[in-house]
Amino acid sequence: MIRRKAALISAVTAVSLVLASCGISNHPRDNAPDDDSNLLYVYNWGEYIDPETIEMFEEETGYKVIYDVFETNEIMYPKVAADPSQYDVICPSDYMVAKMTEAGLLAELDYDAMPNAKANIGEEYWETARGFDPENKYCVPYCWGTVGILYNTDLVDDVVDSWDILWDEKYNDDILMQDSVRDLFAVALKKLGYSLNTLNEDELQEAKELLIRQKKLVQAYVIDEVRDKMIAGESALGVIYSGEAEFCREENESLRYCIPKEGTNVWIDGWVVTNDSRHKKAAAAWIDFMCRGDIALKNFEFLYYSTPNTAAMELMDEETLENDVLFPNVSELDLEPFRYIGEEGDRLYYRLWKEIKSA
Numbered sequence: 001m002i003r004r005k006a007a008l009i010s011a012v013t014a015v016s017l018v019l020a021s022c023g024i025s026n027h028p029r030d031n032a033p034d035d036d037s038n039l040l041y042v043y044n045w046g047e048y049i050d051p052e053t054i055e056m057f058e059e060e061t062g063y064k065v066i067y068d069v070f071e072t073n074e075i076m077y078p079k080v081a082a083d084p085s086q087y088d089v090i091c092p093s094d095y096m097v098a099k100m101t102e103a104g105l106l107a108e109l110d111y112d113a114m115p116n117a118k119a120n121i122g123e124e125y126w127e128t129a130r131g132f133d134p135e136n137k138y139c140v141p142y143c144w145g146t147v148g149i150l151y152n153t154d155l156v157d158d159v160v161d162s163w164d165i166l167w168d169e170k171y172n173d174d175i176l177m178q179d180s181v182r183d184l185f186a187v188a189l190k191k192l193g194y195s196l197n198t199l200n201e202d203e204l205q206e207a208k209e210l211l212i213r214q215k216k217l218v219q220a221y222v223i224d225e226v227r228d229k230m231i232a233g234e235s236a237l238g239v240i241y242s243g244e245a246e247f248c249r250e251e252n253e254s255l256r257y258c259i260p261k262e263g264t265n266v267w268i269d270g271w272v273v274t275n276d277s278r279h280k281k282a283a284a285a286w287i288d289f290m291c292r293g294d295i296a297l298k299n300f301e302f303l304y305y306s307t308p309n310t311a312a313m314e315l316m317d318e319e320t321l322e323n324d325v326l327f328p329n330v331s332e333l334d335l336e337p338f339r340y341i342g343e344e345g346d347r348l349y350y351r352l353w354k355e356i357k358s359a
Contacts, residue, residue, distance in 0.1 A: 050302035085276035098340035114288035125308035155236035176238035243305030263334030
């Protein structure tokens with residue numbers, strides 16, 4: 001089996017996350033030299049790349065990477081929207097790619113400068129990406145996965161195959177939910193049999209009331225902390241991304257992952273280039289490098305998130321490819337990607353989310 005390299009968020013990265021979440025992160029070019037033509041400014045999720053691949057990119061290309069991290073799409077977006085020129089390459093999620101495209105923040109990609117992207121990303125992933133990037137003009141898939149339930153078999157004696165278990169009073173104060181607007185609503189909406197992209201206010205109100213009723217059972221609303229709490233046996237059930245679930249399973253043999261029968265979200269995160277990037281040549285070189293088979297494999301082995309890179313898959317052993325957490329049979333599952341729901345839709349979801357939090 002794959003083994004993640006021991007590399008938790010460094011003190012510097014942790015400080016960056018705190019500053020970003022407060023909206024007061026320094027501008028990444030504050031300390032840049034006057035001539036920054038050989039620099040590349042990258043904005044990515046925390047712990048979402050093997051640091052060695054950044055060093056390899058710098059050594060092979062001569063570019064110097066200025067690397068910054070964010071914790072959620074919603075933290076990233078306003079910072080980029082305020083000054084799109086401060087970053088060259090960003091790794092947003094599917095629905096956020098559509099939002100950034102609509103806002104004019106993204107540049108069309110030069111695929112002639114990134115042959116590995118076209119050669120190594122599987123067609124099925126390009127097809128999925130067309131759901132938020134219709135002509136594949138703006139985004140190159142980097143990682144993909146599902147959202148499901150991680151549960152501890154030492155603490156859960158029920159069959160786990162449905163979102164319903166997250167409302168079972170037996171597990172009072174033993175349930176972890178995602179502290180993310182769309183992910184939180186997706187659980188309730190799929191439990192109710194609705195689309196996780198619905199804009200029907202009656203359906204959303206029903207989901208809101210369901211989540212309010214669940215609050216008394218929830219130990220915490222978390223993001224990355226779900227991993228640590230589940231590994232330590234501090235919670236019985238947690239909503240989690242598939243890559244995080246696989247890492248947890250490696251660390252605690254009592255943990256199992258379930259994609260509920262009502263369906264769930266299938267997501268893609270991908271590389272984009274900002275429209276105001278001043279280093280588009282370097283940005284293309286970065287994306288091309290990350291799409292190389294050996295580099296994609298290296299990042300996969302670090303991240304535990306499924307890769308859309310077929311060249312990397314060809315380098316994997318059979319056991320890894322048969323892992324149904326990392327590479328589930330999507331034809332047998334009810335999977336739905338997030339769509340961008342527009343500014344009014346965002347405001348509706350956020351208003352209801354605040355009502356849940358304040359209830």
